[in-house]
Amino acid sequence: MSLAQRTPAEFHDLVVAGDHVAVARAISLVENGASAALHSALFPRTGRAFTIGITGPPGAGKSTLVDQLAAEYRKRGLTVGVLAVDPSSPFTRGALLGDRVRMRSTPDDQGLFIRSMANRGHVGGLALAAPSAIRVLDAAGFDRVLVETVGVGQSEVDVVGTVDCTVVVEVPGLGDVVQTMKAGLMEIADRFVVNKADREGASRLAGDLRRMVRERHRGDAKPTVTMTQAQNGTGVDELADSLEQFRDHLIDSGALDRRREENLAREVAAFVGEYARRRLIGDDLRQLPKEMLRDLRERTRDPEGIAAGIVDAALESSREEVSDVRLTADRKPR
Ligand SMILES: Nc1nc2c(ncn2[C@@H]2O[C@H](COP(=O)(O)OP(=O)(O)OP(=O)(O)O)[C@@H](O)[C@H]2O)c(=O)[nH]1
Ligand SMILES: [Mg+2]
Incomplete structure (x- = not known):
């Protein structure tokens, strides 16, 4: 049976069994960044x-x-x-x-x-x-x-x-x-x-x-x-x-446990940066709002200031959403 015909669970089992073809395929998936399910399935086995x-x-x-x-x-x-x-x-x-x-x-x-x-x-x-x-x-x-x-x-x-x-x-x-x-x-x-x-x-x-x-x-x-x-x-x-x-x-x-914990925490921080970037501005940098591009061009705002503004605005609006949800919940009739 070829890998393509396997269910995800069967595929993961093959990786865990050390099957070379499955391992190679898993690394390709990782390289292409299309592997969230794979990561969570394999992590407990590491x-x-x-x-x-x-x-x-x-x-x-x-x-x-x-x-x-x-x-x-x-x-x-x-x-x-x-x-x-x-x-x-x-x-x-x-x-x-x-x-x-x-x-x-x-x-x-x-x-x-x-x-x-x-x-x-x-x-x-x-x-x-x-x-x-x-x-x-x-x-x-x-x-x-x-x-x-x-x-x-x-x-x-x-x-x-x-x-x-x-x-x-x-x-x-x-x-x-x-x-x-x-x-x-x-x-x-x-x-x-x-x-x-x-x-x-x-x-x-x-x-x-x-x-x-x-x-x-x-x-x-x-x-x-x-x-x-x-x-x-x-x-x-x-x-x-x-x-x-x-x-x-x-x-x-x-020291091994401490070192691994530190390494994983550093990885979390890197992923936070990566996910935030992907969620907030995407991959196409030309998609930044026009006024931001203009400010950069005219040098009225610096890149770090703009980045901080984007993140702060996103956090602010999500906080408002959360309190909206809470307000709605509070108002629910008993
Ligand atoms: N004289 C000598 N040459 C060596 C030794 N070990 C490796 N080489 C040679 O050094 C050259 C480079 O070896 P690689 O193993 O490709 O080195 P590398 O650090 O992996 O190189 P990159 O991946 O390109 O950075 C090859 O020609 C090897 O044969 C050694 O102990 N003595
Ligand atoms: Mg080499």
């Missing part, structure tokens, strides 16, 4: 997977590393879902980095699912679609979910705010620890990886990172620094060990 974001500059070897890490987890008997979140257009990136690695699932391994996600202009963009796609993989029962994304500061996608653990991948020759600090990576990294350890300067970079962590990091779970050669898998088992240690720490200390 929270089991440990989700790991792998971030770093273009060409650092993230895909190669994710590939190897997924293989390492499979060796350990764990199932893995992989999401490569790619905010840039295939035209610029593909041409720029002709040697980028594309990950592929092995068709006969039901325990490994790989999918890439690009911004196809859906409302809210990847920032809102990515956490939902991660949850599809979580609901599908994958033990570990790996999410590849380019580093902060270069991307509108804040995958970091949606995963349980963030790995920052650095490579020798692309920068130093001062840049790491400036880019705010110290704050987001739970684990550092120095990839391309076969290259000159790798040991020095790792040493500098370790020193920086010792000096600057507060809290009990200091980020580790692991050197890897993703190309041949060297260091990947050590990385998996350190990720599993971090997971144990998060669970034992109760």
